[in-house]
Amino acid sequence: MKRIAEGRTAEIFQQSHESVIKLYRSGFPKEAISYEYEITKRVASLGIPVPQVYGLVEIEERVGIIFEYLDGKPLLQKMVEHPLELDDFAVMLADIHVMLHRFEVPADEGVNHFRKQKEVLASNIHQVDQLSPDEKNAILQYLEELPNGNRVCHGDFHPDNVLIGEKRWILDWTDGMIGNPAGDVARTLLLLRYGTLPDAAPDHVKEQLEGVRKQMGDVYINHYLTQSHLRFDEIDQWLMPIAAARLKDWIPEEEKDQLRSVIRERFYRKN
Ligand SMILES: Nc1ncnc2c1ncn2[C@@H]1O[C@H](COP(=O)(O)OP(=O)(O)OP(=O)(O)O)[C@@H](O)[C@H]1O
Ligand SMILES: [Mg+2]
Structure with missing residues (x-):
């Protein structure tokens, strides 16, 4: 099988003309894989453009999900190949995100199958080493008071998780x-x-x-705001808990420093 891509958590192999295997690195938690398997099926059934899920496999003690092969290019790759069209791609990223957020999770049994945003964030914040217990408690209490929602959220929506081809697909639903x-x-x-x-x-x-990230962020957020009913302050109020939760991820120290300043700035504004 030919490897067609790799990410932090998995390698993607072409299995046939119609299918790929997302093979997780060894040691990746099995519950996380079954969750991605289940949730991708659920969001597909709501009509969200994602790859079809065909099954689970185990290869040399690694677990994989078999997905429909999608003929497209990650939006990140398109940005790199056509830097002059960067604004158009940032607009496209925002449009796809607005489209996703129109989907409500059905109030009946649907809700129970989805992890809840605030619970996920709280659990991640608990696991962060770089914050003191007092800081964590203050952030957790603040998070608790933020408004709930009933929309489908991706949780890791960035230009490498969007594939552009005949349609615009959203990948990687972990x-x-x-x-x-x-x-x-x-x-x-x-x-x-x-x-x-x-x-x-x-x-x-x-x-x-590095040279274009500020511009990309600005174009993305401005376009998202024009196309949705949200105001910037409603998004800004989530930055502190979201940054705190991201500190749990395996990311370079430099990025953690940036996140810590986002947290500190808002923490003291609030207190
Ligand atoms: N169904 C698919 N059809 C075609 N290409 C795919 C498909 N699924 C994934 N890919 C390719 O593989 C890349 C990585 O896939 P994915 O984002 O699901 O895993 P990951 O990147 O390992 O996760 P992480 O974002 O945690 O690093 C995608 O950006 C895309 O290029
Ligand atoms: Mg990915």
Whole structure:
């Protein structure tokens, strides 16, 4: 099988003309894989453009999900290949996010199958080492008071998880959840502003991205705001807990420093 892509958590192999296997790195928690499997099916059934899920496999003690092969290019790759069209791609990213957030999780049994945004964030914040117990408690209490939502949120929406082809597909539902779109947008904004590409990405791509990330973030957020009913302050209020939760992820120290200043700035504004 030919490897067609790799990310932090998995490698993607082409299995046939119609299917790929997303093979997780060994040691990746099995519950997370079954959640991605289940949630991708659920969001597909709501009509959200995602790959069809065909099944689970185990290969050399690694677990994989078999997905429909989608003929397209990640939006991140398109940004790198056509830097002059960057604004158009940032607008496209925002449009796709607005489209996603129109989907409500059905109030009946649907809700129970989705992780809840505030619970996921609280659990991640609990696991962060770099915050003191007092800081964590203050952030958790603040999070508790933020408005709930009943929309489908992706949890890790960035240009490498969007595939452009005959349609615009959203990939990688490991962190899919029900919640308030404002929180989902706050995370995308933090990723665009401070996020680091995986080590495997070529250096020239990383450098290119550094030069344009502010512009990309600005265009994305401004377009999202014009197309949705949210105001910037409603998104801003999620930045502190979202940044705190992201500190749990395995990310470089430089990015953590940036997130800590986002947290500190808002923490003292509030107190
Ligand atoms: N169904 C698919 N059809 C075609 N290409 C795919 C498909 N699924 C994934 N890919 C390719 O593989 C890349 C990585 O997939 P995915 O985002 O699901 O995993 P991951 O990146 O390992 O996760 P993480 O974002 O945690 O690093 C995508 O950006 C895309 O290029
Ligand atoms: Mg990915």
